[in-house]
Amino acid sequence: MSLLSVEGLWTTFKAPGRGVIQAVAGVDIAVAEGETVGLVGESGSGKSTLARSVVGLERAGRGRVTFAGTDVTRGWPRRMRRDVQMVFQDPRSSLNPRMSVGAIVAEGWRAHPGLVGSRDAGAQVAQLLEQVGVDPALATRRPAQLSGGQCQRVAIARALALRPRLLVCDEAVSALDVSVQAQILALLARLRADLGLAMLFISHDLGVVRQLADRVAVMHRGRIVEEGPAEQVYESPRDAYTRTLLDSALELD
Ligand SMILES: Nc1ncnc2c1ncn2[C@@H]1O[C@H](COP(=O)(O)OP(=O)(O)OP(=O)(O)O)[C@@H](O)[C@H]1O
Numbered sequence: 001m002s003l004l005s006v007e008g009l010w011t012t013f014k015a016p017g018r019g020v021i022q023a024v025a026g027v028d029i030a031v032a033e034g035e036t037v038g039l040v041g042e043s044g045s046g047k048s049t050l051a052r053s054v055v056g057l058e059r060a061g062r063g064r065v066t067f068a069g070t071d072v073t074r075g076w077p078r079r080m081r082r083d084v085q086m087v088f089q090d091p092r093s094s095l096n097p098r099m100s101v102g103a104i105v106a107e108g109w110r111a112h113p114g115l116v117g118s119r120d121a122g123a124q125v126a127q128l129l130e131q132v133g134v135d136p137a138l139a140t141r142r143p144a145q146l147s148g149g150q151c152q153r154v155a156i157a158r159a160l161a162l163r164p165r166l167l168v169c170d171e172a173v174s175a176l177d178v179s180v181q182a183q184i185l186a187l188l189a190r191l192r193a194d195l196g197l198a199m200l201f202i203s204h205d206l207g208v209v210r211q212l213a214d215r216v217a218v219m220h221r222g223r224i225v226e227e228g229p230a231e232q233v234y235e236s237p238r239d240a241y242t243r244t245l246l247d248s249a250l251e252l253d
């Protein structure tokens with residue numbers, strides 16, 4: 001059974017001067033327990049809208065989202081909200097600049113008090129920071145005092161603090177230098193192995209997705225135009241748009 005299952009999902013916007021935008025236009029996608037699905041596609045193809053519709057940040061007009069057998073299309077039940085966590089592109093703007101690193105990591109526990117005893121919070125924050133490769137001594141610092149890569153590690157620790165089953169990474173390494181990108185990708189791969197996390201890993205960068213994904217879905221104008229094992233999509237794409245995308249990625253290299 002799929003952990004996440006999306007069936008026939010539509011998400012539509014009305015934008016002034018642009019009329020009706022069908023950002024997600026009838027998408028089917030599934031992520032199995034422990035699996036990493038890569039979602040690729042050019043800018044504006046609807047990747048973020050799909051992700052936001054799945055986690056409930058955007059309201060889907062039609063279709064169905066199911067998580068571990070529960071229909072979450074119209075909202076996630078409170079007890080399930082921690083099961084899916086998101087990591088965004090810009091680590092700095094996704095962290096509250098006025099909070100300490102430790103407080104940021106612990107923030108989600110207020111809504112889920114059962115996850116940690118108040119006396120253990122400090123020790124658990126330290127453990128989470130260690131898990132993502134950040135010196136626990138930095139827990140008292142503010143995000144501005146950290147590098148972009150360190151901030152993204154903190155954002156990952158904040159997500160892990162809620163012990164999610166699915167991590168949705170939306171361009172999570174796109175704002176980072178190539179060497180830092182590689183470190184964060186290695187961290188995500190290790191966490192997946194250690195924790196059995198499932199991932200929906202979104203990027204416009206096909207090379208990045210290839211390093212992590214078991215399966216790849218290609219999105220174009222709100223639709224999934226091709227989907228399959230990563231190897232097959234990269235080595236023998238069936239769809240013309242996928243071939244164009246792969247060719248232009250090669251040209252950039
Ligand atoms: N809140 C919104 N209001 C109106 N239109 C929107 C909104 N969010 C997204 N869109 C439009 O929906 C379409 C899909 O956008 P989306 O951000 O999902 O694409 P994307 O694949 O994530 O692109 P990128 O690679 O640049 O992040 C675009 O045409 C975008 O302009």
Ligand SMILES: [Mg+2]
Nearest residue numbers: 047048049171
């Ligand atoms: Mg996006």
